[in-house]
Amino acid sequence: MAETVKNATVHNTKGDLFTSFDVDDFAVPHGKDEVWRYVPLRRLRGLHDGTFAEPIAPIIDVEIPESVEGATTQIVSRTDALVGRSGKAVDRVGAQAFTSAENALVLSFAAGSVNKTPVAIKVQGAGLDNTTFAHLVIDVEAGAEAVVDLRYTGTGTHADNVEFVIGDNAKLTVIVDASWNDDAVHMSGQTAILGRDATLRHSAAVFGGEVVRIVPRVKFTQPGGDAEMLGVYFADDGQFFEQRLLVDHAVPNCRSNVLYKGALQADPTSGKPEAHTAWIGDVLIRSNALGTDTYEANRNLVLTEGARADAVPNLEIETGEIAGAGHAATVGRFDDEQEFYLRSRGIPPEEARRLIVRGFFSEVIGRIPVAEIREELESRVAAELESLQAKKANA
Known part of the structure; x- marks a missing residue:
């Protein structure tokens, strides 16, 4: 057996991490490891150290609307040439997911096909006491345009690798929606490679789950690429959400924009762990990536005591x-001036707070091109705020 490596071993840059699909190549993570220091390892149900429950087959359904042209699915072996093109796992959980997945699901969009209607990939948790692993590949061939709604629901313990392969002059819009029940655990490694003049619009929404960690990594392989990474998350008592990103500008004249917004609320008397979010955004501009244009931002709104955002x-x-x-x-509380302005115009305090929070998220949610998904996310924000108000009323 090959000698294991320290977790997230950096060679030259953060884009040159050790990668492998062999779980035995990685040491078991510990809290002192930099890339795991925020994660509550004891709550991962053994995904990180091999003590997870005997895995069963994942429940995955792909819905291709009749109006969508050029979209096909197939189940292939993990060793198939279609798998692994965007890169291998950068941590033990990702390698474990690959090693334990029985096969890979490939969703392909034919060259030149143009579709505005989303194709839905639905991953259903297999139950609280069950563990599942999966490998997904979304392949958008040259000149194609596609929209994918990747949604996680139910409960269970799940880890997966998701690949986005975007060909020359192709465009992919993907919405990753973690709509888990609040007792689910999900670890996801997501890798994307962009061809010449390719476009990626990646939006992540995390409102459910006990522990959810999403690790997107984007690499430009040819000039002219354009990647936008958006995210919204709302954490309550007992929830831990981490988003850990890398955008690797490895070639000239590419653009990237990253904007994530999160809110946290908690009830210190609930007895649950504190609401906790962590966002780590890495952008690498290599020496030959001339003409790069990039910006990244993360904004966090802490609504109550007992919540922590990193x-x-x-x-x-x-x-x-x-x-x-x-x-x-930024990590902060309400803008007092905004609240004062609204209250001075006769808006009750709680309604003023709701308006401020909804406006806070609207900058991100408004960029999602699918109206139904925008409306659903806005409804979830409203539900979270109503939950907070109900807790205060019952206190």
Whole structure:
């Protein structure tokens, strides 16, 4: 057996992490490891150290509307040439998911096909006491345009790898929606490679689950690529959500924009662990990535006591010949001036707070191109705020 490596071993840059699909290549994570330091490892139900319950087959359904053209699905072996093109796992859980998955599901969009209607991939939890693993590949061939709604529901313990392979002049819009029950555990490694003049619009929404960790990694392989990474999350008592991103500008004249917004609320008397979110955003601009234009931002709104948000933006720049690069992160409470303005116009305090929070999220939700999904996410924000109000009323 090969010697195991330290978790997230960096060689030259953060884009040069050790990768493998062999779980035995990785040491068991510990809380002192930098990339795991926020994660409550004891709550992962053994996904990180091999003590998980005997896995069963995942429950995955793909719905292709009749109006969608050029979309096909197939089940292939994990060793098939269609698998692994966007990169291998960067941590033990990702390698475990690959090793334990029986096969891979490939959703392909034929070259030149243009579809505005979403194709739905629905992953259903197999039950609280069950563990599932999966590998998904979404392949958008040259010149194609596609929209994918990847949704997780139910409960259980689930880990997966999701690949996005976007060909030359192709465009993929994907909404990753973690609509889990509040007792689910989900670990997801998501990798994307973009061809020449390719476009990725990746939106992540996390409102459900006990522990949810999503690790998107984007790499440009040819000039002209454009990636937008959006995210919204809302954590309550007992929930831990982590988003850990890397955008790897490895070639010239590519653009990326990252914007994540999160809110947290808690009831210190509930007896549950504190509401906790962590956002780590890494952008790497390699020495030959001339003309890069990138910006990343993370905004967090802490609504109550007993909640904690960690935000860590990082820029690694190896050349000064770029169009622009910047980052920002904030963790704060309500804007008192906004609340005062609304209340001065006769709006009750609780309604003013709801309006501020909904406006806070609207900048991200409004960019999602599917109206039904936008409306659903806005409804979830409203439901979270109503839950907070109900807790206060019963206190």
